[in-house]
Amino acid sequence: MDGAPSAPIAPLAPSAPAAPLAGRRIHLVSLGCPKNRVDSELLLGQAVAAGWELTARPEDAGLLVVNTCAFLQDSVKESVDVILALGDIKAAHPGAKLVVAGCLSQRHAADLGTSLPEVDAFLGTGEYGDVAGRLGLRDPAGPLASGVVVGATKKPRPAWLPDHLEPRFVAPDSFTTYLKIAEGCSQGCTFCIIPKLRGPQRSRAVADCVAEARQLVARGVVELCLVAQDLTHYGEDFGDPDALAKLVRALGAVEGLRWVRLMYAYPHNVTDALVMAIAETENCCKYIDMPLQHAADPVLKAMGRLHDRRSTEALLERLFARVPGLVFRTTLLVGHPGETERDFAELLDFVRAWRLHRVGCFAYSREDGTLAARQAGQLPTAVKKARQSELMGVQATIAAAHQRAMIGREVEVLVEGLSDETDLLLQGRTQGQAPDIDGVVYLNDAPADIGRAQMRRVRITEAHTHDLVGCVVG
Numbered sequence: 001m002d003g004a005p006s007a008p009i010a011p012l013a014p015s016a017p018a019a020p021l022a023g024r025r026i027h028l029v030s031l032g033c034p035k036n037r038v039d040s041e042l043l044l045g046q047a048v049a050a051g052w053e054l055t056a057r058p059e060d061a062g063l064l065v066v067n068t069c070a071f072l073q074d075s076v077k078e079s080v081d082v083i084l085a086l087g088d089i090k091a092a093h094p095g096a097k098l099v100v101a102g103c104l105s106q107r108h109a110a111d112l113g114t115s116l117p118e119v120d121a122f123l124g125t126g127e128y129g130d131v132a133g134r135l136g137l138r139d140p141a142g143p144l145a146s147g148v149v150v151g152a153t154k155k156p157r158p159a160w161l162p163d164h165l166e167p168r169f170v171a172p173d174s175f176t177t178y179l180k181i182a183e184g185c186s187q188g189c190t191f192c193i194i195p196k197l198r199g200p201q202r203s204r205a206v207a208d209c210v211a212e213a214r215q216l217v218a219r220g221v222v223e224l225c226l227v228a229q230d231l232t233h234y235g236e237d238f239g240d241p242d243a244l245a246k247l248v249r250a251l252g253a254v255e256g257l258r259w260v261r262l263m264y265a266y267p268h269n270v271t272d273a274l275v276m277a278i279a280e281t282e283n284c285c286k287y288i289d290m291p292l293q294h295a296a297d298p299v300l301k302a303m304g305r306l307h308d309r310r311s312t313e314a315l316l317e318r319l320f321a322r323v324p325g326l327v328f329r330t331t332l333l334v335g336h337p338g339e340t341e342r343d344f345a346e347l348l349d350f351v352r353a354w355r356l357h358r359v360g361c362f363a364y365s366r367e368d369g370t371l372a373a374r375q376a377g378q379l380p381t382a383v384k385k386a387r388q389s390e391l392m393g394v395q396a397t398i399a400a401a402h403q404r405a406m407i408g409r410e411v412e413v414l415v416e417g418l419s420d421e422t423d424l425l426l427q428g429r430t431q432g433q434a435p436d437i438d439g440v441v442y443l444n445d446a447p448a449d450i451g452r453a454q455m456r457r458v459r460i461t462e463a464h465t466h467d468l469v470g471c472v473v474g
Contacts, residue, residue, distance in 0.1 A: 026052045027061035029082055032069025034263070035227050036102060038168075038180040040067045043101065043131050045167030050137040054169070058089045063097050063135075063143050068104035070197065072365045079104045080116075087118035097143050099123060099135060103197045106158070107369070125198055126158030129166075158184065158199040164212035175453035176223040176414075176435050177216060181209050181247065185229035186237070187266070189293075190304040190371035191336060191364060194229055203234050206247045213254050222453050223259040223414060224251070225434065231262060232269040245273035252281035258455060259414065261434060263289040267315055268306040279323045285431040286323055291331040295350035296343035299336055302375065309350065316354060327432035329358035334391060335384030336364045338377035344387050351394055357402050358438060359395040363388040396465075403463035410459050410473055413441050417452040426450060428458070430468075439466035446472055 026047050030040035043065065044054060055061050064086045068079035083100055090096045101123040105112065112122055127134055135143045161183050162168075170177055184199040185192075213224055226247075228234060235243020251260045260283055267290055278284050294300050297308045307315075320326055332351075334344060351359065363384035366373050413428040419442055420427065426443040433439055441458060443450070450456065450472065462469035 024052050024063070025055040025061045026063045026065060027055050027058040028065040028067065029086070030067045031079055031082065032067075032071065032075060032103070033227075034178045034225065035180055035229065036067055036069060038178050038227070039102065039125075039128050041168045041170055042128055042162055042166055043067065044169035046130075046132040047137055048169050049167045050132045052137060058086060059093065061096065063099065063137075064090055065099045065101060068100060068102040070103040070107040071193065072367065074365070076104060076108075083116060083119065087116070090118060097121075099143075101127070101131075106197045107193065124158065126160045129160040129162070158197075159202070161202045161204065163204065163208050164215060170216065170219060170221070172219075173452075175220050176225070176416075177221050178227050179209060179213060179216070179224045180227050181244075182228035182230070182234050186233070187230055187306075188304045188371075190302065190375065191333065191367070193367050193369050196369055198229060201228075201230060201233055201237050203228075203237050203243065205238075206235075206243060206250055209247055210250045210254065213251055213257060217254060217256045220453070222257065223261065223435075224257060225261040225263050227263050229264065231265040232274070233266060236269070241269070242271055242273040245271060245277040248274070248277040248281050248284050252283050258283055259285050259431065261285045261287055261431075263434065265290045266306075267292055267312055270315055270319075275318060275322050278326075286325045287327045287329070287432055287434065288319070289329045289434065293331070293333045294336070294339075294343075294347055296339070296346040299339050299343045299347075302338050302372070303333070303336055304371070309346075313354075327357045329360075329434070329438070330356055331360045331362065332391065333362050333364055334387040335379045337372055337375040337379070339364075339379065339387075348391060348394060351391060351398070355398045355401075357432065358399065359392075360437075361388050361391050361395070400463075400465065403465070403468065406460045406468055407463050408460065410457055411441075411470075413443070413456050413458040413470070415443070415450055415452060415454045415456055416440070428456070439468070441468045441470050444469060444471045 028040055028044055030037050048054065058064055066079065066082050066086060069075040070079065086098055090098045097120045098118060099121045100112065100119050102125060105122040106124040109122060109124065112119065121135060123131065123134060132138055137143055182201055182203040184201045185195045186201040187195070216224065232244060235241065248260060251257060265288055278286070278288070292312060293303060293305060295309045295312065300308055332347065334347070366378060411430045413430055415426060415428040417426065419425040426446045427440040428443060429435065429440055443458065444461070457473040458470040459473050460468050460470040
């Protein structure tokens with residue numbers, strides 16, 4: 001697989017005005033990150049607007065869709081496994097169609113048509129804007145009426161950018177969701193394939209993002225997680241380096257929006273205006289997700305990152321000083337080509353010194369199409385895995401201390417409903433717990449009148465590796 005972008009897709013069936021169409025069902029599997037989830041919801045929004053019914057059972061669907069991830073080889077494998085499983089279901093149900101969308105199509109279009117013959121169509125990351133037209137979803141004769149398999153030659157980099165006018169399917173009972181404020185990435189990190197899959201950074205207007213936020217709140221959403229490939233470069237492509245700060249403050253004025261959370265923020269473009277917006281905007285969670293990747297300057301340079309240890313530490317000092325109670329999440333990458341024992345030791349020193357609340361660590365994966373794949377000094381898998389394990393062992397002790405420090409504190413918790421572990425407990429999250437990645441708070445002896453999406457004051461009584469336990473106060 002050479003990572004070539006996918007082909008332009010000609011309409012596979014004539015478009016027609018949307019109308020309710022009985023008996024047509026779509027089943028979609030969304031893989032990868034929350035940004036991909038937003039794309040899946042936009043795809044489903046077009047299908048529902050064209051008269052399609054959603055089904056959780058692939059056996060009942062006339063159209064099977066996989067929105068894929070291809071960031072790492074592990075995610076490629078997961079995507080292919082899901083495609084093959086749905087291919088088996090399609091084979092048992094004559095007339096069903098199978099579509100593969102997203103990053104896998106964008107990255108490996110030149111090979112997919114022959115290696116996955118069970119797939120009827122491939123949609124690259126630039127094709128989400130007109131899924132209904134591309135797949136003929138408005139045609140009463142059914143999708144892919146012509147049977148054309150698409151996506152076999154090179155095409156320009158994606159340029160699609162959604163706005164608040166596009167239909168988006170968000171589950172009716174969702175009160176936490178994601179607001180994607182930009183698409184693509186213009187950074188040059190040597191280990192990353194994303195700019196080739198998603199194209200250059202394209203930011204939405206502040207007013208457009210706020211309009212979508214108001215729509216989501218009107219549908220019951222109380223927490224919005226702001227996401228982009230590169231959150232802190234939002235607005236730079238239209239000449240406003242303080243656009244993210246302006247957006248945070250504007251979302252602070254959206255009635256009914258209780259929490260705004262910042263995720264995927266790069267460290268080298270955090271302005272004073274943004275720091276103050278986080279600190280001063282009441283509904284902005286005192287939480288930031290910032291992938292630092294490393295702390296040793298030689299490795300950061302080899303990665304193509306635009307910060308060094310000195311600037312990183314200055315930023316951390318500024319954030320913790322100006323945003324009281326800030327919870328800081330980061331991801332680190334070990335085993336990058338050329339990383340020495342000394343470099344790794346410096347990273348461990350950084351982790352021990354700063355005692356950050358939440359740290360994830362990945363072992364470097366050599367990805368075709370990236371600059372790092374051609375760099376000298378590739379490390380054995382065993383070395384990379386050992387470094388990952390050692391770093392996470394150090395962080396486990398730090399994280400446990402942060403968890404224990406919560407005991408006895410009273411915190412605001414967003415109640416999510418019944419626990420994933422047992423129907424005997426409710427669960428929720430604090431501002432310092434992002435959905436799906438940071439653990440939860442289990443609620444003991446919760447009052448009978450407690451409901452989903454409520455904010456309640458909770459006293460923490462127990463701390464575990466990832467989760468907390470507490471009781472509702474008052």
